[in-house]
Amino acid sequence: MLINKPNDIRPSEITDKTVYKQRRRFLQGAGALLGVTATGGLMALGTPPRDLQGNKIFKDLPRGIASIDGPLTDYEDATTYNNFYELGVGKSGPAENAALFKTDPWSVTVAGECEKPGTLTLEDFLKPHALEERIYRLRCVETWSMVIPWVGFSLGDALKRFQPTRDAKFVIFETLFDPDRLVMQNFDLLDWPYQEGLRIDEAMHPLTTLAIGMYGEVLPKQNGAPLRLVVPWKYGFKSIKSIVSIKFSKARPKTTWSDLQPEEYGFYANVNPDVSHPRWSQKRERPLGEWFKKDTLLFNGYAEQVAGLYKGMDLKKHY
Numbered sequence: 001m002l003i004n005k006p007n008d009i010r011p012s013e014i015t016d017k018t019v020y021k022q023r024r025r026f027l028q029g030a031g032a033l034l035g036v037t038a039t040g041g042l043m044a045l046g047t048p049p050r051d052l053q054g055n056k057i058f059k060d061l062p063r064g065i066a067s068i069d070g071p072l073t074d075y076e077d078a079t080t081y082n083n084f085y086e087l088g089v090g091k092s093g094p095a096e097n098a099a100l101f102k103t104d105p106w107s108v109t110v111a112g113e114c115e116k117p118g119t120l121t122l123e124d125f126l127k128p129h130a131l132e133e134r135i136y137r138l139r140c141v142e143t144w145s146m147v148i149p150w151v152g153f154s155l156g157d158a159l160k161r162f163q164p165t166r167d168a169k170f171v172i173f174e175t176l177f178d179p180d181r182l183v184m185q186n187f188d189l190l191d192w193p194y195q196e197g198l199r200i201d202e203a204m205h206p207l208t209t210l211a212i213g214m215y216g217e218v219l220p221k222q223n224g225a226p227l228r229l230v231v232p233w234k235y236g237f238k239s240i241k242s243i244v245s246i247k248f249s250k251a252r253p254k255t256t257w258s259d260l261q262p263e264e265y266g267f268y269a270n271v272n273p274d275v276s277h278p279r280w281s282q283k284r285e286r287p288l289g290e291w292f293k294k295d296t297l298l299f300n301g302y303a304e305q306v307a308g309l310y311k312g313m314d315l316k317k318h319y
C-alpha cells in the first residue's frame, strides 16, 4: 500500500530502542523455550513454534472448502514480510514491533442490525466453532502473493449466532485501537482504527474465513493475532487483522484504503487481472520466495466459488 507520507518514515526511526531491546529479550525468551523441544537443538526462527513435545498446536484438522494443494509460502516469508501499518510501515516493521502487541485479554463486540448484539471474550466468541485448515492464496494489491494454511472457520457461521436482521446489508470490521500496544497508532498514518467492510452476501459466503492460526500454530501477532479476516478472492487489504468489532449495517461503510485513495483502492477489491491499479498492472504477481512472476487469476482463482456474487455487475466499475 503506497501513500506518500509514511514512505518517508522508516520504522527504525520511530521505534525507540526499548522496543528493540524488548523484542530481543522476547526472542531470547522464545528461543530458550523452544530450546527445550524434542530436538534439543536451536530452532530456526523460520519455522513455526511447536509445543514442548515438538508437535503443532492444531493437529489433524479437516480441510476447509476450496483448499488448494500448495506449495505453501515459507513460514519465514509469511511472518517477516507483512503489511500491518499498526505495527510498522515497512515489510519488516510488523514482525520487529510485534512483541509490544499484547493480545491477551481480547474481546469482540458484535453490534448493529442484529437481534443478539454483545461483547464476548475471544474464548466465548470462538467456542462453538470447529476449526479447519484452509489453504488459500492471498494476493496483495501490491502484486506479491502467498499460499497460507490458515486455521479458522467460516465467518458466516459466527455471524448467524448474532441473528442479523433484514436490514443488515453490510458487515463492518474494526481493528483494535490502542496506541500503547499498536505503536504506529501514535502516528497519523491512517485514519485509525483500520476499518473494512463486506456486503452481507460476501460475508456469509463459506470461503470468507475468520482465522486464529496459520501453519498449525496460533497466528503470529504480525499476521493479525488473535483474530483476522481472510477473504481469499479479494486483495489482501480486505483481510483486516486483529479484529475487535463486527457491526451489521444498513449502509455501505467507509473502508480505510478506499476512503484514503478511492481511485486506487475500491470497496470491492476483487482480484482482477483486467482492472489495473492506476499506477501498475494487476496482470501478474510474484509469489513470495519465488523468482518468477505468474499470471494473476480472476477472483484470485476462486471464480467458481464466488463469481455468482457479482452477476450482472460491471467489475471494471465496481473495482
Ligand SMILES: Nc1nc2c(c(=O)[nH]1)N[C@H]1C(S)=C(S)[C@@H](COP(=O)(O)O)O[C@H]1N2
Residues within 6 Å of the ligand: 001, 078, 081, 082, 083, 084, 085, 086, 139, 140, 141, 175, 194, 222, 223, 224, 235, 236, 237, 238, 239, 240, 241, 242
Ligand atoms: N489492521 C490491518 N489489517 C491489515 C493491514 C493493515 O495494515 N492493518 N494490511 C492489509 C494488507 S494490505 C495485506 S496484503 C494483508 C497482509 O497480511 P499478512 O501480513 O498476514 O500477509 O493484511 C491486511 N490487513
Ligand SMILES: [Mo]
Residues within 6 Å of the ligand: 001, 083, 139, 140, 141, 142, 235, 236, 237
Ligand atoms: Mo496488501
